[in-house]
Amino acid sequence: MSPDVPERDETVGAALSGLPVPEHGPTFWADLAARLPRGETTVSQPTGSATDAGPAPIDAPAGPAAPPVSLDGQRTRRRARRGGRRLRHLGAAAAAVALVVAATGAVAVIRGRDHGHQVSAAGRPTPTTAGRPAVPAAPAEFSATYDGIEGQEGPAGCCRTWRLTLAGDGSFRWTSTDGTADMAYDATTGRHVEVVSGGAGASKAHPNAFVTTGFPAGPPDQRAARPDPLGPIADFVVALARAGDPRVTATTADVGGPTGGPARRAAWHYDGPTLQDRLGGPGAPDHADATVDQASGVLLSLERSVGGRVVTRFRASAVSTSDRTDRSTYRLDPPAGARTTTVANGFVARTLDGAAADVPYPLLVPGQVPAGFTLRSVSVDRDVPSQTGAEGMNPPARQIVSMTWRNQAQTFTVTLRPKGADQWDDPFGAEGLTPDAQPVDLALEGRPALEGTVVVDAPIRPHLWGITGDVVVTVSGGLGRAELEAVARSLRAHPAG
């Protein structure tokens, strides 16, 4: 509520301010007075304009004041309610697992929901030859032009055109071709820069740039925007493809080449239901038709619809690849004169040994990863609190370790953070989305069992999260459920820890 509002769009703001705001109903203030804890003071109606006039002052009866509850207390209670539900759920699941183990012995074979895989209880993924496609070689650089990103149709036109360039290490550049928006992430430095408006024709309303340092290689602690074609539904499609799920089919996408001619790309295609964002109401999309480039893991097209009505649609064209990476593409500086906001995401590149020395809990590292994946990034956030989950309701956490493995364009990320004394909910939780979260209870070597849930449900990034002793763990990426569980189950304390 600062009187200095340089970031305001005056035109839109003036129009919005012109929309009327209804008054409260006639009993609002009286109802509120009746609901406030009754204490030693009286609730009086403040003086105000005629339109603000409320009911007469109310003398609150004397009585014991309700004990004040802090905002943190409210949050704790709320999390406790959530946690209680979760723990009851997990308790039932644990009991069920115990029965299965008792019945089948310690070397039981658990068959996940994913097709084409079976995973031994010892945590070694045993892929079958059928179902898992070979991981295609990723180009050093992938570029494409996108139309339809905004998805808002109107008489003033629809959408800006955007150009995406993606490097093999996850660095990206995302630029609107009208020069009003630009975004770059350099994985080698962990620096993320977003320029909201810049270049010719820039709006004076928001000449802003945002520089985020210490940006980790994977979620859920990436507190900056990412391009739509790198959205989490791409990970979902890749996960189903890896699992040989019949809902995803291999196809050839006919996209435009760099010179406008046809270009055919090996792709994976998903055409099916997605979670409907309840905050979006009945008009929110509940279906997606997504095509993902096999070599880059990038969405080539995404059409989201509800009841057969298309809500948003974007599509790639002018696709090109390169066998070399131009690092300068991923370095972006705010334009001269831009108002720049710097945000410290807090993650610093470390070695495993260094990470183990940085955190007060055992550094847990997967003993088994899917074939072809190698550890590419380890970073630690020691000081900057990270809040995760729906509404950011999880406790602010420090001393977070983020580790990312990569196999060509396919990646997954493991994060660790101290549990503390508070309740936790899914760090990937999002407002309005209620995914099919399946309880897991995984025995770890030399550790308390990892209890949590696994989610492979569009449009959310596939993930597993849980708590083992004093550590909150997430495993997320383009992996099927069995692979997520296998990675989590193989977590071991790093020797230097």
Next chain:
Amino acid sequence: MIAAPAPVAGPGEVGDDVVARARAGDTAAFTELVRHYDRRLRALAFRLLGDPAAMDDALQEAYVKAFRALPGFRGDAAPGTWLYQITYRACLDHLRREGRHHAGPLAGPSGGGSPSGGGALSGGRAPAGEPAATGAGSEPAGTATTRVDLGRALAALPADQRAAVVLVDAEGLDYGSAAAVLGVAPGTIASRLSRARAALRAALAEGETP
């Protein structure tokens, strides 16, 4: 991580003495506090919920929570920002409970509704002393139409974009404060604003077309 916005006691903020008395449990001071911000909080709640009754329900919850939470209010954020946070969360809770996002058809004589059903965001119960949302007699011919178009466009936005544009463009929060209210990074606010503004500007252009 987003730094907590610096406390601001500018013209738009209530005095420290009122906050102090309210924190001590003075319900009259608390009422003065929330009344000070009430119109702005009503605007946020109504734009998110699209229904005057729902707005009242959410603000009842928000104000009761605020009163209970006041003793723990550390003053890291301005009181207004803090109340926006509580109100925003109360609105999200309301939306979750209701399993909906959009409101009913347009109120007012020229209603007509909207495909998204969100037209009430431009109207609803008119404040005493203010013209009705639509069909107001003394307004220029295009104004009411523009309001309807803008209201529809606003209603069609996802809740997160709608909240961002209301907080920044209508209510004048800076990006940092809006980010703190919504629990996201300032860059995310910028992205949401970019899209929301594109849609709203299109609606404004449509409304101005003869």
